[in-house]
Amino acid sequence: MITYENKIILDVLERFDGMRKIDAYDILHKLEVVLADLNSPIAYDTIKKRLETTQYKNNGIAIDNNGYCYLEDYCHFISVYRIKSVFPAFLGGSGLFFTTREQYRLIPYTDKELRKAFDTTPIKTVVYDFLNHHTAKKRNPKTKRLMLLELFDQIDPE
Secondary structure, eight states: OOHHHHHHHHHHHTTTTTHHHHHHHHHHHHHHHHHOOOHHHHHHHHHHHHHHHHHHHHHEEEETTEEEEEEEOOOOOEEEEEESSOGGGGGTEEEEEEESSSSSSSSOOSSSHHHTTTTTTTHHHHHHHHHHHHHOOOOTTTTTOHHHHHHHSSSOOO
């Protein structure tokens, strides 16, 4: 028989389905850090506000007076940033951008730009094959992570 506590543990661990073990440990550590400063009983809204505030404070980079960008995800080959702006999305107010290890300029995260960025690298065929079958912005339905970054994690950077 599964106890109430074990049911909660299973619900939390279900979110880890498909993740690498080291990423799950990293998330568990972050949970410990967040829970250390909270009062009982735990209020979800308080945790959400704290995470949003610290995420932008720790990872946000101001862009002029019009907005900011923050690191959304990364792997050995690229870092993906989300731009948030005061302008609406249809006016270019938000979107995904990336940088590579060799180039630190923010590049729009599109199929065309990814092909161009990896055109002269040893992983060119992997990137082209992925983009022939998927779009760059396709996410893993379980982990909500960009599938291209999950693919890059499986490649040895050496």
